[in-house]
Amino acid sequence: MPHRRSAFFISDRTGITAESLGNTLLTQFDTLEFKREAIPFIDTxxxxxxxxxxxxxxxxxxxxxxxxxxxxxxPEVRQVLHIDNALVVDFFDTFIGELEAELGQKASLTLGKAHGVGSEEKYDHRIEAVNFSLNHDDGVKLKDLAEADVILVGVSRSGKTPTCLYLALQYGIKAANYPLTPEDLDSPTLPKMLLPYRNKMFGLTIDPARLHHIRQERRPDSKYASLDNCHFEVNEAESMFRFHGVPFISTTHKSIEEIATTIMHKATLSRRF
Amino acid sequence: MPHRRSAFFISDRTGITAESLGNTLLTQFDTLEFKREAIPFIDTxxxxxxxxxxxxxxxxxxxxxxxxxxxxxxPEVRQVLHIDNALVVDFFDTFIGELEAELGQKASLTLGKAHGVGSEEKYDHRIEAVNFSLNHDDGVKLKDLAEADVILVGVSRSGKTPTCLYLALQYGIKAANYPLTPEDLDSPTLPKMLLPYRNKMFGLTIDPARLHHIRQERRPDSKYASLDNCHFEVNEAESMFRFHGVPFISTTHKSIEEIATTIMHKATLSRRF
Incomplete structure (x- = not known):
């Protein structure tokens, strides 16, 4: 067991920013192990x-x-944390002076705007997007497709559901989820109800061996999970995307963040709050 | 219309870190407006x-x-972005030298570990937590309560569902969702099925006027949405929490991030991936 160094992420609100940047920096030292501890809400x-x-x-x-x-x-709370027997990386202190100078204005020193409540309107919008994702997760209606900002299309277990939820929670995007069934895959033509919405579609694909592994967990030794069937479904889905010029990405080696950000970027969607 | 300054968030991967810290800094200048643009995946x-x-x-x-x-x-990609006619705030460059010195090691310069795929195991774990949240969203089973890391309890529309999903997506936490029905609220006793799990419970409450507003959107002018009923339900729920010593927080002026982080902190839960 190697001797591990402690890393603290300390913030006055949620700590999401301190943890995110701190971890980004720490991943650069990937042979070292760290004992990580997040300490949020330190505001006095x-x-x-x-x-x-x-x-x-x-x-x-x-x-x-x-x-x-x-x-x-x-600044007073921050000052307390600048102690000798630690390496203190102070994200706020380091940059705020430079920004104040450029913007010709003092920092307002108000707390928690970044991950704070924002307006009720924004909150409502976000919840609406989450509910949108949840409501049609088990069956898409035409109305949903019309209302959606983006429609994720892919075979069962290709990553659509968590991506839709992430898009809703993080960006307030209404993402509809259209699972391609084996019947849909019998021809390279798009399912009829999707045809009018081709421009909102985004395909997800996945490595067949990985899909097989995921489906095995759910329904072991079924036709659904068999490697042959996974190969078939993925090939057919990809042919369909290519045939209709639907952009698509592989979810195989990507985190949910990466899948979602890539879709935002490639489909030129903007944050809704 | 005030003259707005442009702010760019540029990263080699998802850009979540650059956007998160950049926005935290910008919220300090809340009288100014910015045109924000995120440009992810700049890796050459x-x-x-x-x-x-x-x-x-x-x-x-x-x-x-x-x-x-x-x-x-x-470093080569980074260097290209250090241009004269912009104020460049380089999160990586600023801190990495200091960390290298302290850790006695060079940065590995590998990309995308922070929001990258991590291991398949971690991905699976996270999806499992999301599915856990989704599967019992419309009805809790005893088995779910036993398996849960935390059980969120509150009246309808108090914020349980988005919080459960956020906990699953961001922290891999299996959060069960127990909606208190009007029948549950007839007495201050906990619903029977919750009794064995009191230590895993966390209550959500909400300002009755805000609840009224949210429910009005869903079922206008129903008994369910009436201000009287919202007062009644919230009061009874809070009495129940107090009676059983269940910790609870108000979601009224909080973002989903704040609700989730507060629960992680107060229930001493740790990230599962």
Missing amino acids: VEKAQVVVHHIRAVAEADHLKPLVFTSIVN | VEKAQVVVHHIRAVAEADHLKPLVFTSIVN
Whole structure:
């Protein structure tokens, strides 16, 4: 067991930003292991002092300087965290001065706007997109297709559902989910109900061996899960996409974030909130 | 219409990190408006040159220096983006040297680990959590409660479903969703099936007026949506939480990120991937 260094992600709100950038930096040292700890909602000097106490204790126990990634708006709270026996990477402090100078304005020091509530309208919009995804997950209606910002098309278990949900939650995009059934795949023609919406379609494909593995978990040793059938379905789906000029991507080696971002980018969709 | 400055978020992969931190910084200047543009997947010098061309054109048209937030691993690609007629905030470049020094190791310069695919195992785990949320969204089974990492309890439309999905997608947490029905609320006792799982429960509550507004959209002028009924349900739910010592938070002025992060923190749950 290698000696592991501690990494803290400390923020005054959710900590999503500090964790995201901190982890991006840490993945660059992929031979090292880190004990990661996220500490959100540190918005007073008192809470920061408790955290410092904890970090100092960890530093002593580890015999290694902890890494502290912080994104804290309030200068007094931030100051408490600048301690000697840790490497403090302060995302806010580092850049805010430069921005203030360029923008000719002082930072307002208000908290939590980035992942904060925003307006009720925005919240409602996002929930509406989530509900849109959920409501037709088990059967698409024509009305849904008309209302959708994008229609994800692919064989069963190619990654449509989590991608639709991610698009809704992160971007407020109404993503419809059209599963290609074996009957749909009998000809390279698009299913009839999709024809008017070709321009909103985006295809997902997947490596047949990976699909086989995923389907085996669900229905072991079924025709549905067989490698032969997975090959057949994926080939037919890809032919259909090519025949109709529907853009498509493989989900095989991608995370949900990557699939979703790629679709946003290639389908030139914009965030809805 | 005020003159708006352009802000670009440029990255070699999804751009989630650059956008997240860039936006956090920009929210500090809340009297200014920005034209925001995310440009992901800039992973070659050639692509970076196309972007630079675009930024220069925007700078000229705007008569204002654009802000460029970048998080790019490859030093050659990064270098292309360091142009004069923009304020370049380079998240990677700024911190990586300091980390290399502290860790005694060079950055590996590999791409996309943070929001990349990770292992198939992690992907599967995450999808499993999403499916867990989806499968019992319309009716909880005892088996689900036993398997859940956390059980969100609250009246209809208090924010349980999007929070469960967010917990699954972002943290791989299996969150069960138990809607308190009017029958459940007739007494302050927990619904029987929840009793063995009190320690996994987390309550969501909401301001009755806001709940009324949300329910009106769904079923206008129903008893379900009436302000009186919303008051009644919320009061009873909160009494139930207090009576059984179930921790709970109000979702009224919180984003989904904040609700989810708060639950992770208060219920001391850890990321599952």
